Amino acid sequence: MKRLLAGATLLALTLSGAAIAQDAPFAREIKARQGIMVYRAMQLGVLGGMAKGEIDYNAEAAQKAADNLVAAVTLDQSMLWPKGSGHSANAASTANDDIWKDGSDIGAKGKAMVEAAMAMQAAAGGGLDSLKAAMGPVGEACGACHKAYRIPQN
């Protein structure tokens, strides 16, 4: 039993060790949250592609992408955003420090993202027009948070 426990702990510590500079501040947190953000973007790529007509609308694929989007935006991220773990601490992050300042509405913006994703989940399988109508609020929720809490992108 002890050997199993030791093995499991070791595995947990080395799961992705090779790909992370463990000594960079908040390297794990940043890698986890950026990976989850890319995952969201990939699902939005499906939904946005259909909305724009670049991908043929398919109810099953749209529903799957919307389900995945909801799963990704509702994943508990409480361990991933320790105070000060933004760009000023590690240039790999594009988060700005306003996230952790008094008056930050990051929680409200996260809630708006969840609500928009859930509306998309209810809409995506119901036809292209239904999907299109849900796309605007999703984009607004993404953009509102990026505008407030992401350092300017080139």
Add this chain to the structure above:
Amino acid sequence: MKRLLAGATLLALTLSGAAIAQDAPFAREIKARQGIMVYRAMQLGVLGGMAKGEIDYNAEAAQKAADNLVAAVTLDQSMLWPKGSGHSANAASTANDDIWKDGSDIGAKGKAMVEAAMAMQAAAGGGLDSLKAAMGPVGEACGACHKAYRIPQN
């Protein structure tokens, strides 16, 4: 409406653009799956830390970590593993090509991981001994997949 759609699509494409070399093969897929793997490792760090006595057992925190682990291992990854998207295509990945070969049991190993995580979810809040008993199978599931499908780590 069209402006909203265009905005949403643009956002989807640029969500994490600054942090990814988009021209590297499978860069997005690798970044997403490694981020999710780190997320799993962080939850296992909590559970393993309690199992080893390095972190005081707390039923609520253990349950939350186990819930998060289940959420992360059940996240649909079907878009994240296109054929050949391993280390041989992009050195940033530590996945070996056996994943995509005939006879690969990656699906069975993934299923075993989900089952071990769900057993942990049922056990983690029920006391330290209960958590410890569920830790071995989780570690075995992690290790079995890494042994078969991950390139050797330094």
